[in-house]
Structure formats: structure tokens, C-alpha cells
Amino acid sequence: MDEHSAIECVRSAPIFVGLDDETIRQLTAISTHQEKIMAGTTIYRAGSAVDRLLVVDRGRIKVYRLDANGQEQILYFLDAHAVDSESALFTDVIHHNFAETVEDSLVCSIRQSDFEQLVEQTPSLAVRMMRSFGKRLTDLENRNARYGTLMARDRLLQYLEETAGQLSQRQFKLPLSKRDLANWLSITPETLSRQFSKLISEGIITMSGREITLSNLPASFPDQGGTR
Amino acid sequence: MDEHSAIECVRSAPIFVGLDDETIRQLTAISTHQEKIMAGTTIYRAGSAVDRLLVVDRGRIKVYRLDANGQEQILYFLDAHAVDSESALFTDVIHHNFAETVEDSLVCSIRQSDFEQLVEQTPSLAVRMMRSFGKRLTDLENRNARYGTLMARDRLLQYLEETAGQLSQRQFKLPLSKRDLANWLSITPETLSRQFSKLISEGIITMSGREITLSNLPASFPDQGGTR
DNA sequence: TCAAAAAATTGATATATATCAATTTATTTA
DNA sequence: TAAATAAATTGATATATATCAATTTTTTGA
Numbered sequence: 001m002d003e004h005s006a007i008e009c010v011r012s013a014p015i016f017v018g019l020d021d022e023t024i025r026q027l028t029a030i031s032t033h034q035e036k037i038m039a040g041t042t043i044y045r046a047g048s049a050v051d052r053l054l055v056v057d058r059g060r061i062k063v064y065r066l067d068a069n070g071q072e073q074i075l076y077f078l079d080a081h082a083v084d085s086e087s088a089l090f091t092d093v094i095h096h097n098f099a100e101t102v103e104d105s106l107v108c109s110i111r112q113s114d115f116e117q118l119v120e121q122t123p124s125l126a127v128r129m130m131r132s133f134g135k136r137l138t139d140l141e142n143r144n145a146r147y148g149t150l151m152a153r154d155r156l157l158q159y160l161e162e163t164a165g166q167l168s169q170r171q172f173k174l175p176l177s178k179r180d181l182a183n184w185l186s187i188t189p190e191t192l193s194r195q196f197s198k199l200i201s202e203g204i205i206t207m208s209g210r211e212i213t214l215s216n217l218p219a220s221f222p223d224q225g226g227t228r
Numbered sequence: 229m230d231e232h233s234a235i236e237c238v239r240s241a242p243i244f245v246g247l248d249d250e251t252i253r254q255l256t257a258i259s260t261h262q263e264k265i266m267a268g269t270t271i272y273r274a275g276s277a278v279d280r281l282l283v284v285d286r287g288r289i290k291v292y293r294l295d296a297n298g299q300e301q302i303l304y305f306l307d308a309h310a311v312d313s314e315s316a317l318f319t320d321v322i323h324h325n326f327a328e329t330v331e332d333s334l335v336c337s338i339r340q341s342d343f344e345q346l347v348e349q350t351p352s353l354a355v356r357m358m359r360s361f362g363k364r365l366t367d368l369e370n371r372n373a374r375y376g377t378l379m380a381r382d383r384l385l386q387y388l389e390e391t392a393g394q395l396s397q398r399q400f401k402l403p404l405s406k407r408d409l410a411n412w413l414s415i416t417p418e419t420l421s422r423q424f425s426k427l428i429s430e431g432i433i434t435m436s437g438r439e440i441t442l443s444n445l446p447a448s449f450p451d452q453g454g455t456r
Numbered sequence: 457t458c459a460a461a462a463a464a465t466t467g468a469t470a471t472a473t474a475t476c477a478a479t480t481t482a483t484t485t486a
Numbered sequence: 487t488a489a490a491t492a493a494a495t496t497g498a499t500a501t502a503t504a505t506c507a508a509t510t511t512t513t514t515g516a
Contacts, residue, residue, distance in 0.1 A: 065369070065373045067373055067374075067376065067377045068374075068377070068378070069377065071377060073372070073373050073376055073377070075369055075372070075373075087358075087361060087362040087365045087366070088362060088366070089358075089362075090355060090358040090359045090362055091358075091359050091361075091362030091363050091366060092362065092366065096366060096369070096370070097369070116355075119351070119354070119355070119358075120351040120352075120354075120355060121351065123347070123348040123349065123351060123354060124348070126347070126348075126351060126354035126355070126357075126358070127318060127344075127347070127348060127354070129354075129358055130315075130317075130318040130319075130347075130354070130357055130358060130361065131318045131319050133315060133319075133358065133361035133362065133365065134315040134316060134317070134318050134319030134320065134361065135319050136365060137315045137361065137364060137365050137368065138315070138316070138319060138320065138324060140365065140368050140369065140372075141293070141303055141324070141325070141368065142324070144301070144303075144368075144372060145293045145295055145301050145303075146295075148295065148301055148414060149295045149296070149297065149299060149301070149414075150296070151502070151503090152502075152503070177463075177464095178463075178464065179462095179463065179464085186376060186377075187503075187504090188503075188504060188505080189463080189464070189465090190464090190465080190466085190503085190504080190505085191502085191503055191504075192464095193464060193465050193466080194465085194466085194503095196465095197465085197466090209512085379472070379473090380472075380473070405493075405494095406493075406494065407492095407493065407494085415473075415474090416473075416474060416475080417493080417494070417495090418473085418474080418475085418494090418495080418496085419472085419473055419474075420494095421494060421495050421496080422473095422495085422496085424495095425495085425496090437482085
């Protein structure tokens with residue numbers, strides 16, 4: 001794991017793609033080498049200092065908080081090439097969320113102070129960051145608006161459609177446990193299980209473990225391309 | 229309404245406070261004069277182009293979207309000195325939300341192209357923008373986490389506490405209609421009305437029209453200072 | 457590979473809130 | 487100021503989903 005890894009980490013992140021070579025070089029210079037993190041590891045927790053920017057090279061990380069009852073509430077997932085903590089980096093001193101790997105993952109990181117310095121010297125990078133923030137904000141607003149009023153069944157259908165759309169295939173493996181999916185949809189695992197059963201008995205989907213096939217989706221849930 | 233107004237508009241916005249005089253001068257130069265907008269006016273709508281940044285000098289604006297059933301979903305309110313559309317400015321071509329004045333308001337605006345150019349030349353401004361994004365993102369995440377699991381009664385109490393905390397007085401006038409409040413709390417007006425009745429009969433609050441006085445709040449809802 | 461732990465499913469029940477409908481109260485505006 | 491319109495309240499009912507409890511299935515790790 002030499003400098004090569006760090007370059008790849010930075011290069012592959014969409015948020016950095018297209019930046020000029022010099023900026024990429026500088027980013028690489030201040031980023032750490034890849035770090036291997038086992039599934040189930042907590043990367044940061046609420047209350048800990050926001051001291052670095054994360055770049056995910058491989059794996060999957062869930063970012064969540066604990067509500068008043070100590071219940072986990074998933075905010076978003078970080079997949080390969082995602083960047084995290086950008087928004088907190090300029091705003092907060094401490095994390096308000098928890099981040100935990102759900103798969104074995106490879107992660108690079110950039111120290112806050114180094115990054116902030118580079119951003120201040122590199123307007124194009126600043127604009128990138130703003131775009132990234134804007135997207136995350138829009139996604140969150142969409143998610144709320146989308147899931148806010150829908151019933152369990154519709155949320156699930158929406159989710160399945162989205163996932164199928166993103167992967168552009170009607171058959172796929174759920175990228176999270178049903179427990180996490182229930183959490184993500186803000187319903188209980190029991191309700192999720194019942195909704196799945198219903199969809200199966202109606203012939204809308206086929207399921208075997210986490211393997212799902214969409215068959216006859218109601219017309220009210222058209223493909224939507226991406227998240228927005 | 230001459231240039232003076234525009235200066236005030238820009239100067240008073242927290243997001244711009246503390247920037248050096250030269251930057252303020254430039255911001256002022258590219259911002260329009262104050263515009264008077266009557267209550268109930270739609271400022272932008274989903275689908276319209278994101279062509280300017282808004283700075284609210286006086287009044288109140290609600291930003292919302294329409295869900296699948298055509299129901300209004302309030303995302304946030306803009307009060308005096310708030311800045312809006314920053315996040316969309318670098319990310320989206322069109323608005324995904326609606327913005328509508330709920331009071332007569334005074335608004336300045338800055339053309340997107342002018343602003344983007346200035347940001348690219350002014351790293352300190354870029355960092356400001358990032359802080360602002362981060363805050364909005366954090367607020368939204370908090371709001372979800374906070375309201376996501378709570379029941380109607382608790383959401384209402386939470387809201388009343390927050391509002392009292394922000395105004396630092398136990399008696400205040402609801403800054404929105406009960407209709408909008410219900411929407412904001414994601415409950416029906418009927419449920420809100422019943423929850424209010426209950427709190428009154430329990431001696432927790434006193435209400436006359438929109439005038440509310442908090443008396444005996446349960447200890448489980450401590451003052452929280454701000455929004456975060 | 458087997459035992460232990462965790463996740464998922466299924467059933468019975470309780471409950472918070474939406475919905476529908478009818479008044480009452482407050483706000484516009486002519 | 488009165489008439490018209492909108493907002494808020496109150497009641498009766500329906501229902502989606504949480505909760506509690508008991509199995510079954512899957513995953514994990516020794």
C-alpha cells in the first residue's frame with residue numbers, strides 16, 4: 001500500500017474528478033494511504049472531533065444517529081468513491097452522527113487543517129465542495145419529501161424501484177440487511193417483513209434471502225434514474 | 229430605495245458578516261435593490277431556473293414542496309437576514325422547491341453568474357458558503373432525527389420549547405398559522421388542535437389565538453438554545 | 457461442522473393518528 | 487359593517503403500524 005493507493009482514492013472520487021492535475025497531486029500529497037477497516041467498525045461517533053475528511057475507496061459505511069430512545073436512525077450510506085464529513089468540516093467542531101462500516105472497507109482520509117488550507121487556495125476545489133454539499137442537501141430534502149407521507153408499502157416500492165434503477169437491473173441483492181432497510185425506511189422490521197410478504201403474494205416481486213426480482217411494478221412507480 | 233438598501237441587505241446577513249469591506253462592496257455592487265413582496269406571493273417554483281441568490285431583509289418566506297398527493301410539505305422558513313438558494317446555486321439548474329412569502333417581505337437578490345464569479349475569486353466567501361451549507365444540512369439532519377420517531381405531542385412540545393428558546397421568552401405569538409405548523413410537524417391540523425387542547429387541559433400551556441404561554445414544561449424537554 | 461447468537465418471520469393486540477363530517481371561530485374584502 | 491371565505495375545532499370512525507411474544511431461519515465463530 002504505497003502512494004499509489006492514495007492517488008487512486010482521490011482520483012476515483014467523483015467530487016474530485018476533473019480537477020486539474022496539480023490539485024489532484026496536492027490532494028494526494030495531504031491524504032493518508034488506504035486504511036483497511038473491518039465490517040462493524042465505528043469510524044467516528046457523535047461527540048468526537050471532526051478532524052478529517054473521509055474518502056471511501058471500497059466497501060460500505062452507514063452514517064446514523066441515535067434518537068431520544070437510543071434507536072438507530074440511518075441518515076445515509078457511503079459507497080465506494082464517496083466523500084464524507086465535508087459538510088461538517090467547515091461547520092462543526094464535533095460529529096453529530098455515527099459512522100460504521102457495514103462491509104470490509106478501504107478508506108483514505110485527509111486532515112481537516114490540510115484540506116481547509118488547500119480549499120482556501122483553490123477556488124475550483126471550493127466550488128466542487130459546494131456542489132457536493134448542495135447535492136447532499138437536495139438528496140436529504142427529496143428523501144424527506146418522498147418518504148414523509150408515503151405508507152410503508154409505498155416507501156418499500158419506492159426504494160426497490162430506486163435501487164433497481166441505480167443498478168439498472170430488475171434483479172439484485174439488497175445492499176443492506178432487512179433490519180437496516182427497515183430503519184432506513186423508518187418502519188419496524190416486522191412491518192417490513194409483512195410488506196415483503198404482501199408484495200410477493202401479489203406477484204410484484206420474487207425474493208430469496210436478499211436476492212430480489214421485480215416483476216410487475218405498479219405504473220405509479222416509474223423509473224427515476226438517480227436519487228434526485 | 230437606493231444603493232443604501234442593498235448595502236444593508238448584504239451587511240445584515242449573518243452569512244456575510246465579518247467579510248472584509250472590499251468583499252461586502254463587491255457583493256453590494258452585484259446585488260439588486262430591495263424589492264417589496266406582498267404576503268402570499270410565490271417567489272420561485274419547482275421547475276423554474278435557479279438564477280439568483282436571495283437575501284431576506286424583512287418578512288418571512290416558507291420553502292416547501294408538493295408531495296405525490298399534491299400536499300404541501302414545508303422544508304424550512306426564511307426569516308429576516310436569511311440567505312436562500314445558495315445550495316441550489318452550484319448544484320441545480322432548476323428549483324425543486326417552492327418559495328412563498330407568508331408576510332410582506334423585503335428581498336434583495338444576486339444574479340447567479342455574478343455571484344459564482346465572485347465566489348471563485350474570493351476564497352473567504354467560498355468558505356462562508358460552505359459553512360452555511362453545512363449548517364443547513366446539519367439542521368435538516370437534526371430535524372429528521374428529532375421529529376422522525378416522536379409522537380405528535382412530543383413534536384409539538386419540542387417545537388414550542390425551541391421557539392420559546394429562540395425568542396428567550398415563555399410567552400410568544402406563533403410565527404405561523406396552525407395549518408402551517410401542522411404541516412411543519414407533519415401531522416394533520418385536527419391532530420394539532422387536539423394536542424393543543426390536551427396541553428391546555430394539563431396546564432402545560434395557555435393559549436389565546438396564536439398567543440401562547442408556556443407554564444409547566446415537562447423536565448424531559450430542556451431548553452436547547454438554538455436549532456442545533 | 458456444530459452450537460450459539462442474531463436476524464427474520466408470523467401472529468395477536470393495542471394505539472396513535474388520519475379521515476370524514478359538521479360546527480364554530482376568525483379573517484378577508486366588497 | 488356585513489357577507490363571504492378560510493381556518494380552526496370537535497366528534498365519530500377506520501386503519502396502518504407499533505408493540506409484545508413466540509418461532510423459525512440465517513449467520514457467525516469456535
